[in-house]
Amino acid sequence: MIKFLFKGVIRDRGRSVLPIIVVSIGAMFTVILHCWINGIMVESLTMNANFNNGHVKINTRAYAKEASQMPIDLAIIGVNKLTKELKLSNPDFDWVHRTRFGALIDFPDSIGETRAQGPVTGWAIDLFSSGSNEADRFNISEALVSGKIPAKSSEALLSIDLAQKFNIKPGEEFTLFGTSMDGSMVFRNFSVSGIVRFGSSAIDRGAIIIDISDAQLALQMEDAASEILGFFNTGKYNDEIANNIAASFNKKYASSMDEFAPEMITFKQQEGMADLLNISETMSSIFIFVFVFAMSVVLWNAGLLGSLRRFNEFGVRLALGEGKNHIYKTIIFEGVFVGLIGTMIGTAIGLLFSYILQEKGLDISGMMKNSTLMMPAVARASITPSAIYIGFIPGVLSMVLGSALAGIRIYKRKTASLFKELEV
């Protein structure tokens, strides 16, 4: 019987082609969107780890509470020793310290008057020591639009939006005005060694990047930094290990009441991260739901047309003694079959497009202009194993739903007038 139905579906193009096309398209879009959302997510998370949080992050308790204000007066003191200890106890991690600070930069004209001035976020990272991975983490060589990476003290990278706004070229000098760790006004001269574009509006809008040693000098933060970050040497975040390390680190300070005691959080524990992780799943689910709904309506109607065309066939089958339930079941079965074929085709095409999107990416920086989220400007798809089966959910479900709705007609058939409607 099953073979008999297969033959019918395959031979009767009118029965299978339209539904297969509809299912394919739906499955294709599901796969592409899934990969794409996933890709944006993975890239956002990677950027977030690299730029913001590391895989684990240490702040003082006081700093952590007000981190968004970048309060360098609450920075960790004694970072060299702490970092050394961490390197010893957790060699699987790359431990670095960074300082983030708010400041004002001022470009003078030829006679020393202010030509341009604006607030910036300063990122002080380890650019100079040999073996530092920080420049790679920030992907600076890719991000450089012009100029080069700072090679010596008092050199800085300037973000693209600022450089364009002020019309700054590499080589120009500026003065950084800031607040020292103990609250006094400080300033220091820098020269622009290069212009960078990270592709994330949140950074590109207004940032400078300098070496951590320069920041310690400029802001009078001897042996201090606002944060210590740990990165898995494997490059891959492992929540279980991160949790263990954070727990054992925090245990050491558990009894301390000191506001300035260090405190470690994992990548996942950072504020809003759990939500962010849920977003991709939620978005995929929403798309799937929408596709199931829209495709079901289309397939329902296709099914109605189909059963109109097959009026005679169902009549004969009823006359030959096939039960209505049985016919209904075969309609659903055909639906599953067609749904599977369509999904396979759609998934294959979807994976192909996703692959292209994975390699090429799509520029979405226009949409992200005002975003403070750390999002990549070029959205790339990322193919995961789930992309192979995700299309089957809307593909098969909508086809079954569509067939089930259309098939209900069979129960309205009067056996007494099986062919009447056709014998005009």
Next chain:
Amino acid sequence: MENRSLISISNLSKRFKVGNGEFLALKNINLSIAEGEFTGLVGPSGSGKTTLLNIIGSLDIPSDGTAEVLGKSISTLSHKQAAMLRNLNIGFIFQTYNLLPVYTVFENVEFALLLQKKTFAERKIAVMEALDWVGLTDKVKSKPSQLSGGECQRVAIARAMVKRPQIVLADEPSANLDAKNSHHIVQTMKRLNKELKTTFIFATHDEKVMQYLDRIISLKDGEIEKDEFVNHAKNE
């Protein structure tokens, strides 16, 4: 004919709702049909032939009275039981052949046996035999669209006969056929009636068919006007 009665109908009426009123399509029908009969319901269009055939075939139910087919009262059968009765015991032949266009001749004939869950070996033997009865063993792989009208109707006969039903109901089987083919298919059915003792009941107003019938039940306005057995001896 003292054969046991396969079909017995008593005081049967059939009403159809038409608009607000009712239309009486069959009036007080009393009829008994025995095993092996080659019977025809004849009469003008609208006289109730198809309606009566449908009730005998468990596709419809009487409004009043009873119709017993193979010992089962049609009005009391559930949908499933009616389907089962049709599947096992009743073959249908229609005016418009109603073959399934996507399937081959073999598959069309095979379908009824698939419903009965027969094995492939059983099906193959039965299908080939049925196609042999109607002389179409060389067309097993053809699609209905590749066949003539006469051939289509012969496939339909094979499809009705393949499960060796006790009763075959043929509603205007010759209406779409030319004279030669009409004779051919009725002769085929007559032969099967003789060889297999299958009871055939026709609904027809085709003279060519009538001349083969052993019994002619004339309907007019839903009533039996005449019911007579034909003595072929004098014709032959």
